[in-house]
Amino acid sequence: MRITILIVLSLALTLSGCGKAQTTNHPVQHSNGHEAGSSAEEIQAIFQAPQAKAKEETTVTIQIQDSSGKPINDFDLNHEKKMHLIAVSKDLSYYKHLHPEYKGKGLFTVSAQFPSGGDYRLFADFLPSGKEKTVKSYTLTVQGDPASPVAIEPENAWTKTVDGNEVTLEIDHLMAGMELNLTYTFQDAASKTPIKDLQPYLGAVGHVVILDANADQYLHVHPTDEKSSGPEAKFMTTFPKSGVYKIWGEFQRNGKVFTVPFVVKVP
Ligand SMILES: [Cu+2]
Structure with a gap:
């Protein structure tokens, strides 16, 4: 009997401890x-x-x-x-x-x-x-007229062309809670030649911002090799949990910043 009570008690403690950890990890809305x-x-x-x-x-x-x-x-x-x-x-x-x-x-x-x-x-x-x-x-x-909402759909294709730059994103072993590599590869959309003249933007080859579908979890990722000028830009990050995320990569070429968005489903 005593053992049963002990088990129930420790289970309750574990559960409440778990719930507490989760709430403190999230932004807390204050009334002011x-x-x-x-x-x-x-x-x-x-x-x-x-x-x-x-x-x-x-x-x-x-x-x-x-x-x-x-x-x-x-x-x-x-x-x-x-x-x-x-x-x-x-x-x-x-x-x-x-x-x-x-x-x-x-x-x-x-x-x-x-x-x-x-x-x-x-x-x-x-x-x-x-x-x-x-x-x-x-x-x-x-205030003002709302736009009709756009569904957040995970990509089928991992190459996009933005401002004449053809950008491919590759993510190794996509899973939650584990460090993984995001590799962007660039080629000129017109000539199909590798882009080697990316310019530093805010002191690095690129910046990556990641948000979960609820716009709650925010990740700002910097390149592992900041000095790269292409054709690759590599980043390392960890998706905190499984779900849908949107990833914006920001890069600069010919004095112009371009943003490449991808939506990914993390299993
Ligand atoms: Cu900034």
């Missing part, structure tokens, strides 16, 4: 309009974009402060910028990578224009001096 992740509970980001309207210039401000409301003043450059801001529509069909300007006293601002009404997810990626790289997210509701 900001969200805090588990990685840096003491850092807060307050996003504001009052009266954001579709197709109109909108100023987005992000105030970075500690838990007592005191501004955090110093930020290190992370890939040439103090803050990277990723904005996506809820269906992930719209993607924008912005660099808010630092105004001092923890305040960042950026001008943005959203193509249609509806909810957007914003991810601010920054590095407070002496602290860890921090990502804070926020859901912004933009």
Whole structure:
């Protein structure tokens, strides 16, 4: 009898421990309009974009402060910028990578224009001096007519042509919870010759941003060989769990940044 009770008790403890770990891993919505992740509970980001309207210039401000409301003043450059801001529509069909300007006293601002009404997810990626790289997210509701949602369908083909660049993505042993390689190969779409003149973009051959289909899990991946200029760009990452993810690769050639999206289903 005593053994049975013990087993039931330890099972309950295991289950509650498990549930707790899961909730702290996800961004927590606070009532005062900001969200805090588990990685840096003491850092807060307050996003504001009052009266954001579709197709109109909108100023987005992000105030970075500690838990007592005191501004955090110093930020290190992370890939040439103090803050990277990723904005996506809820269906992930719209993607924008912005660099808010630092105004001092923890305040960042950026001008943005959203193509249609509806909810957007914003991810601010920054590095407070002496602290860890921090990502804070926020859901912004933009007024205006919503676009019809685009279904997130995993790709059948892994080659796409963007701005005259034919880009192939190869992922080895696709599975969750394990480190894997993402290899992009580039060739000129017109001449079919390998591209060897990719230019550094924000200090590296490319940048990869990955979001899960719910725009909840955010991964910002940097190349394993930042100095490459093509025809290959290699990245290493881990998908936290199985599911559908969208992967945006950003590269630069002939002075122009181009973004290549792929949707992948991680078993
Ligand atoms: Cu950036």
